[in-house]
Amino acid sequence: MLLFLLLPLSLLPLQAQTDSCQLAPLQVERLPDMLTARAGHGAFYINNELVVIGGHTDGFVPTATAEYLKDGQWHPMETIYPHDDGLALQLSSGRVLLAGGHSEALGIGQTFPAEFYYPGEHRFEGFSCLDRKRSLASAAELDNGRVLIAGNWYADDDMELFDGQATFTTVKKVSANRGYPYVLRCGKNDVIVFGNALHNHQVVGCDTVDHLQGEPYNVPLLQTWQPMGTDHPMGSNSFIGDEAAGLYSYLLLARNDNGQMAFLRVDSTDFSLLPTASQLPTESPWDKIRFEGPVVVDRQRQRGYVVGGGYTDHRCYVLAVDYARQPAPLTLFYSEPLTELGNASPVMDDDGNLIISGGVDDSNFSPFRSVYKLHLDGSNVTVAAAADGHRFQWGWLWGLGVLGAVALGVWAARRMRNKESVPDDDDLDNTEEADDELTADDLHHDAATDQLTPAENGLLRERLERLMAQERLYLNPQLKLSDLVRRLSSNRNYVYQALNVEMGMSFAEYVNKLRVDHAKRLMEEQHELSVGDVATLSGFASNVSFYRNFKYYCGCSPKEYKKNLSV
16 A cells, blocks of 8 residues: 555655645735836835935946835936946935945946935935945944945945945955945944955955954854845844844845855854754745845834745846744745846835836846835745755645555555554653654764864864854754764764764764753743644654653653643
């Protein structure tokens, strides 16, 4: 019977190991087209109005125009200066600061001029100029009302400070030239500046972070995970902290050399990866996905969004992450094909929907006038099979049915063999047989003759413990020894030695102990969580494995441990 049920698997496409990810249709509304086709522009949602400013239009020519959408109609405005790929930042006063941009068509050169946009009056006012000509600059407003600016496109760069009134002054050198760097507040009147560097007309990874009130420092995590470049990566869009409490936290999108993606979390000056319930998908059932743009955060819903498009299918994709939950669940929203959807940074309206205005597909010479509103109410979500960051299960509805039948067959065969059913929550800790979330291959190392010295073993152990403490990789139920080897830039034999010689544990024992310790903390701090929720949030792939490992390390079942906490 089991062999018969397994036969349909031969009809499924070959693919890598799968994780679960939510898949949901995306409701898209076409808004009135802009008066001017544009890309490289600034976009804002202010006073219930969508405002677009500057950029370049047909022929890759800078435009000194702006417009706002009100009552279903676009209203034209004239800027004082053109700002194509210029600085665009909404200030706490409500004004918008505009500065710099390309001096010529085709994205060439930089400019000095700065101006304000006054939303309530729909007017622009030129008032000063930058201390350095810039294009592709980024900025952050400090607590004292000043603005820190950095970034330049293939030209000299530094940090300069705008006093909030009329004066721009260079204040500090930077360690690398960057285009549209991340400029994030990390403390009271303090910022950090980082991102990929520009070198010999190429964009290269950079693990150095510049610090306004400190010295530059290196982040080893950025050697592996590079923040993805964006248009206008304003930190306020990606802020997930609590300014009143002095917590400066942000969520960014990052990619490694293998094409995998992850969410990068920045807490003040510290960097880590956000644990997610599954790896971030880079394919849909229809096409590969190219994600662009910043993470736009809806702080009320505690959700972050990043927008992407298919390479050939012209669909819009929105990857949502519920960042407050650990590990954070993912949802991939998808639209029907949209032939005029441009690559442009989205803005969020007051209802939590995203709006994309203009942008380009594959040519800066032909930007779009189209405007789309992406409705993100989270309804009609269905479960699909997401691959390990590289592939999606093609034909997911049929595939899930087949896999469900296979799982039922495996369960039935095991029940016949053992003459017992899988226990319920009351006796899971008594079971002797269960499927581990760690494969047998992870319990053995490759044969090798090279050995580390005791000192080297100790150093590798320290690096491993620091990595696990900072990034909590053990919360990923699909974690494998090869993942640690890659993150430590080591080899399988060395990591195996560090675990066995220094810690006296196998990889499975080490990871499961960390998960059990995490589970204990959850039960101590969040009494309302069920035992099943604790198992999932601690990285266990099944309740069976959770109960067995918890009893092994704690000498009691999770229910007994939780009960004793209330005594």
